[in-house]
Amino acid sequence: ETGVTQSPTHLIKTRGQQVTLRCSSQSGHNTVSWYQQALGQGPQFIFQYYREEENGRGNFPPRFSGLQFPNYSSELNVNALELDDSALYLCASSPLHPGPSVRDTQYFGPGTRLTVL
Amino acid sequence: KNQVEQSPQSLIILEGKNCTLQCNYTVSPFSNLRWYKQDTGRGPVSLTIMTFSENTKSNGRYTATLDADTKQSSLHITASQLSDSASYICVVEAYNQGGKLIFGQGTELSVKP
Numbered sequence: 001e002t003g004v005t006q007s008p009t010h011l012i013k014t015r016g017q018q019v020t021l022r023c024s025s026q027s028g029h030n031t032v033s034w035y036q037q038a039l040g041q042g043p044q045f046i047f048q049y050y051r052e053e054e055n056g057r058g059n060f061p062p063r064f065s066g067l068q069f070p071n072y073s074s075e076l077n078v079n080a081l082e083l084d085d086s087a088l089y090l091c092a093s094s095p096l097h098p099g100p101s102v103r104d105t106q107y108f109g110p111g112t113r114l115t116v117l
Numbered sequence: 118k119n120q121v122e123q124s125p126q127s128l129i130i131l132e133g134k135n136c137t138l139q140c141n142y143t144v145s146p147f148s149n150l151r152w153y154k155q156d157t158g159r160g161p162v163s164l165t166i167m168t169f170s171e172n173t174k175s176n177g178r179y180t181a182t183l184d185a186d187t188k189q190s191s192l193h194i195t196a197s198q199l200s201d202s203a204s205y206i207c208v209v210e211a212y213n214q215g216g217k218l219i220f221g222q223g224t225e226l227s228v229k230p
Binding site: 004033035040041042043044045048056058088090092106107108109110111113 | 121153158159160161162163206208217218219220221222223
C-alpha cells in the first residue's frame with residue numbers, strides 16, 4: 001500500500017452536476033498528478049500540481065480544474081459533468097525535483113470511481 | 118494516435134510458466150520508461166523504471182528491457198504466480214513536459230492454476 005489516499009471511493013452524479021475529488025499525497029511528496037482511466041483503457045494525464053501551481057496539463061477541457069494546498073493535498077474539480085466523464089480517477093504523488101534527469105516514482109492512490117448518469 | 122502501444126491485449130498462462138509482454142512507443146524525447154502493475158479497482162504500482170541509457174532492470178521475478186534505438190520495451194515474468202494476474206501497463210514519461218506520463222492501454226494477464 002502506498003501512502004496516497006483518495007476520497008470518496010465511489011461517487012454517482014448526474015449530467016450537468018459538479019464534483020470534487022480529493023487526494024492526500026504521500027508524506028514528503030510535493031507533487032500531485034491526476035489521471036482519468038476509462039474502463040479497459042490506460043490512464044490519461046489530466047494535470048500536475050507542484051507547490052500549489054499547475055505544472056503541466058493534458059488534453060482535457062477547462063471544466064477540469066484543480067487545486068493544491070500548502071500541505072500538498074489536492075482536489076480535482078469537474079464542472080458540467082458529461083456521461084463520458086464516468087471513469088476511475090487516479091491521483092499520484094511524487095517527490096519532483098525541478099530540472100532534468102528526474103527519476104521520481106509516482107505513487108498512485110486507489111482511485112475514485114465516478115459514475116455519471 | 119496512441120504513442121504507447123502494448124501487445125498482446127490479453128494473455129492467459131498456467132501457473133509456473135514464464136511470459137513476455139511487449140511495448141512499442143513513439144514518444145520522443147523521453148525521460149524514462151516504466152512498467153506498472155494494476156490490480157482490478159486499484160491504483161497502478163511501479164515495477165521498474167529505466168532511463169534511455171539503461172537496457173535492463175529487474176525487480177524480483179520481473180525483468181524489463183529497453184531498446185531505445187527501436188523504441189521497444191518488454192516485461193518478462195518468470196515462474197508466474199496466481200497473484201501475478203493483473204493489468205501490466207507500459208508508461209513513458211515525456212522529457213521536460215512537467216512529469217507528464219503517457220500510458221499504454223495495458224496487457225491483461227491471467228494466471229491459471
